[in-house]
Amino acid sequence: MKQLTEDQIDAIKELINIGVGRAASLLNEMVGFPICLEIPFIQVLTVEDLQQELIARFNSNYLATVRLGFTGSINGSAELVFPTESASTLVSILTGEDLGSPDLDAVKIGTLTEVGNIVINGVIGSLGNLLKQRMNYLIPTYTEDTVENLFAAVEPDDSTIVLAQASFTIEQLQVIGDLIFIFELQTFDQLIAAIEEVS
Template sequence: MNVTTEELDALQELINIGVGRAASLLNEMVDSHIQLQTPFVKVLTLSDAYEELAPRFRDESLATVRLGFTGSFYGTAGLIFPTDSASTLVSVLTGEEAGSADLDAVKISTLSEIGNIVINGVMGSLTNVLKQHVNYTLPIYLEDTIENLLLSSDESNSKILLAQARFAIEQLEIIGDILLIFLVGTFDVLINAINEELQII
């Protein structure tokens, strides 16, 4: 299914709403003011997503939080950022010094919580506005290369909804990518639900 400009604009608006909600929740958790923005949203195949991201992340170990979802549509959602940026983000949020022995101890739990908040914000926006229902698995944290994260997937025919999430924290900018992966059939369900909502508005 090809996505029209109007459908892509609607997807970006829904993701922006979800990211905004996630930023509000993160701001409640920490003293720092956090801004989250999504400069772009793209719909890609797994191989195209790899070609897009590989030049930026080739041979780099990435910190990833992902969870599965089932229901009206199903697949995997993940929040990905370079490991160094992840460590910096955790350091800012927890007060642990970058490079300290204690940082790794809190990194996994902190990033899992951040990933859970951001992913649930985005998925909640999609499902609430489109009046769909999904169930989530528990978030999983892992570190791996972009090649293994994308090309090892069993869902080779999946469509990827790729949204770049830009974090701005007290003049410190950290960039991460939100990857929403849908099986082709259920991606069509998502687009059809968007078109139904567009007709109502």
């Protein structure tokens, strides 16, 4: 697993915080009332540690995730992960659909894909702009599955996982979610080099 210095972790945290701030502003515009997104801390983890961390944090092995791949100077993917209950609550708040509504599942995929797209684009776009790195985005995908299945395709020897634990606060209602970045090892080194250049 890639070892980072405290300074490097702080620099990544600062960059992600800037992106999350921009994403929060976009979401505020979209829904018309305040949404606060915060990144409390950053961890660099193995795939196994990530799976254990998510299960412990959400007290569930079944999660909802929006995944957005990116390529360019830095390759990898970003995931916005929620417990399914938080995902339903968030969709209900954003769309006005009642939590018990039979239509909720029908609108959930589109709504969460759009939210994930906005949040992840905000963060990855900021990283690219601040570090002057070219980024291309793939189409976001929405999945509900077990933690093991969600990350089964990650190659431990070729990837660096950065877990950014995100807290969504919406009008006194706490909806929790995590932002997870999976960088190809070689391009993660380029990310660190670019961060050190601008630091």
